[in-house]
């Protein structure tokens with residue numbers, strides 16, 4: 048005979064397993080690349096993902112066959128590099144993560160990737176707008192400050208734009224900012240969560256150290272800010288022509304995807320920094336901005352303002368907004384001239 052406690056525990060097990068069974072298809076476009084492969088691996092290890100669809104212009108079926116042997120429950124499908132393969136990859140996706148595109152080589156800025164990556168992202172955005180109009184779209188491909196507006200313009204043109212479901216992934220900046228301060232202060236980086244706002248390149252990356260109660264002075268502060276703003280260059284230089292950050296980015300992309308899934312499955316107070324269609328600086332002509340964003344079942348739940356900052360941080364923010372506006376307009380203009 049069941050005791051009340053046993054009955055309760057069985058009911059709660061059922062409730063848990065039914066929410067765990069909730070179907071969450073995640074699609075990776077660019078899945079065979081330096082980021083795409085480890086990101087897909089991490090997503091295969093995430094029990095919240097029930098179906099993982101991998102698409103690339105090369106090798107996605109091979110990557111899927113490999114990852115598909117891992118003994119976690121999710122189904123993995125590698126799609127052919129054809130329009131119908133892309134359509135099938137996107138159909139019914141809850142989350143579409145896009146790391147497709149070329150990475151930097153030493154001496155290049157992220158903006159130097161624009162000519163190649165703008166059209167790659169535009170074309171994938173067209174397919175996503177057609178086959179997954181309600182999905183959360185996570186843009187990793189650089190330059191993020193421009194590829195997010197490109198995606199938005201495509202979704203607007205197709206009449207399916209939902210600003211709550213488009214995200215530029217800036218998580219790596221926060222991961223770096225947290226790691227770098229822990230190295231200076233001998234703290235556990237897992238306990239650090241430095242707010243980083245603005246965009247994702249050089250001067251548009253603005254770490255707000257003061258909000259975590261830290262104050263660095265003079266050269267120490269300048270070096271810290273530089274390292275966060277140009278952390279990507281450290282990796283590009285060290286890889287010496289073989290690409291940019293892939294493994295740390297895969298971790299950051301998996302973290303952001305996990306946060307969205309948690310929020311979609313009802314967890315409250317899930318906050319991640321991300322580059323979104325934001326009201327914060329629209330009065331200055333800046334349509335997109337990264338700040339802490341509370342995530343929910345509908346994507347963006349609440350965009351947090353930047354909050355109290357020091358005069359030095361205000362100076363960084365002023366410089367950020369100038370560059371950001373140019374990067375955003377470049378993306379918007381690209382779609383106007385190359386629809």
Ligand SMILES: NC(=O)c1ccc[n+]([C@@H]2O[C@H](COP(=O)([O-])OP(=O)(O)OC[C@H]3O[C@@H](n4cnc5c(N)ncnc54)[C@H](O)[C@@H]3O)[C@@H](O)[C@H]2O)c1
Nearest residue numbers: 077079080081082103104146147148149150187188189296
């Ligand atoms: N947001 C960030 O913080 C961040 C961090 C690191 C890298 N990035 C950017 O991510 C992008 C990818 O970097 P990577 O190191 O993985 O590059 P990579 O060259 O190793 O991989 C890119 C993959 O995209 C695929 N691809 C190209 N065109 C495609 C298309 N039309 N459809 C589907 N797949 C396509 C390629 O075949 C390749 O497998 C770069 O633009 C890089 O700058 C962003």
Ligand SMILES: O=C(O)C[C@H](O)C(=O)O
Nearest residue numbers: 151157189279280291292
């Ligand atoms: O630096 C790059 O080009 C890749 C990425 O944006 C990064 O921050 O590592």
